[in-house]
Amino acid sequence: SIEYIEITAAESVGIEDRWGYFDGVGQMRDMVQSHLLQLLCLITMEPPNQLDEQSIRYEKTQVLRALKLLSEGDISKTLIRAQYGDGEIAGTPKLGYLNQEGANAQSETETFVCFRAEIANWRWSGTPIYLRTGKRMTDKVTKIVIHFKSDDHFIFDQDQKGSTTNSLIMKLHPTEGIYLQVHTKRHGVSEGMRLRSDPMSLDFAKTHKLLNIPSGYQRLLLDVLKGNQSLFLCREEIELAWRWCDDAIEAWDKSSQQLHTYPSGSYGPEITKTFIEQYGHHWHED
Numbered sequence: 182s183i184e185y186i187e188i189t190a191a192e193s194v195g196i197e198d199r200w201g202y203f204d205g206v207g208q209m210r211d212m213v214q215s216h217l218l219q220l221l222c223l224i225t226m227e228p229p230n231q232l233d234e235q236s237i238r239y240e241k242t243q244v245l246r247a248l249k250l251l252s253e254g255d256i257s258k259t260l261i262r263a264q265y266g267d268g269e270i271a272g273t274p275k276l277g278y279l280n281q282e283g284a285n286a287q288s289e290t291e292t293f294v295c296f297r298a299e300i301a302n303w304r305w306s307g308t309p310i311y312l313r314t315g316k317r318m319t320d321k322v323t324k325i326v327i328h329f330k331s332d333d334h335f336i337f338d339q340d341q342k343g344s345t346t347n348s349l350i351m352k353l354h355p356t357e358g359i360y361l362q363v364h365t366k367r368h369g370v371s372e373g374m375r376l377r378s379d380p381m382s383l384d385f386a387k388t389h390k391l392l393n394i395p396s397g398y399q400r401l402l403l404d405v406l407k408g409n410q411s412l413f414l415c416r417e418e419i420e421l422a423w424r425w426c427d428d429a430i431e432a433w434d435k436s437s438q439q440l441h442t443y444p445s446g447s448y449g450p451e452i453t454k455t456f457i458e459q460y461g462h463h464w465h466e467d
Contacts, residue, residue: 183308184308184329184462187313187325187464188217188224188311189322189323190216192318192321194316195278195281195292196292200282200283204285206290208262208292209262209430210430213426214423214425214426216314218425219241220325222241227304234409245418248300249299259298260296261295261296262291262438262440262441263292263295264277264288264292264440264441264443265293265442265443265444266444267280268317270317277442291440292316293314293316293443295311296312296429297460311457313453315443317446318448321355324350324354326350326351327351329346329347347361348361349361350362356384356385358382358386359382
């Protein structure tokens with residue numbers, strides 16, 4: 182069974198020349214209400230009766246309806262917002278958000294969001310889902326990681342108990358692939374009954390390297406020409422996603438939570454590690 186899920190949509194670019202737009206929007210409205218919540222729906226929705234737009238949209242809206250709203254009292258334990266500062270990416274210096282040309286030095290607009298979500302339905306109740314997205318991070322990476330529970334009865338070396346859970350990794354960018362991280366016994370007679378982590382991989386970029394796989398936008402344009410709307414959002418999905426984000430933003434604004442900072446070229450503020458560790462979990466890092 183599943184212990185927890187994490188979804189990451191990291192961007193290496195900053196706001197570039199979009200200050201006028203982005204400062205009035207922020208990462209929550211720019212990425213969470215669309216990209217992250219859609220990934221959340223796709224990974225947690227029930228199997229649709231058919232692969233048509235009505236069936237898929239129905240199941241996704243069911244997830245959004247069951248997604249617990251964040252309250253003011255929950256914010257300190259469930260949501261982190263941050264802004265990127267000066268740093269460097271691949272050896273190239275990068276200016277912080279407040280040091281961009283034309284920036285408002287007093288701006289508290291977030292460029293990074295990390296939060297803990299819960300879905301109140303029979304399948305996912307009690308299973309935490311951690312989501313994070315930010316600009317000017319180490320790499321442009323989009324991935325979903327499903328962490329499985331460890332066995333209650335652990336027969337191997339006891340000092341490894343709890344640290345040897347298996348995980349399923351679905352990478353969407355920069356290369357597509359599915360990887361199963363499993364633990365196997367270490368080879369050799371001197372290793373005793375200790376385990377090590379080994380990957381089982383299905384790298385689509387390697388196995389299908391001769392195929393002309395269209396990009397996401399190319400696929401959508403092709404679907405438009407074919408009249409296939411299964412990957413497009415319906416009005417109800419959009420309204421439910423905006424309702425969740427608006428409530429989260431309102432709860433944040435009413436709270437006294439600190440806006441954190443992180444250096445450009447990092448994986449976000451250090452507090453995101455302790456944020457997930459307080460629940461006994463950790464982020465998957467490549």
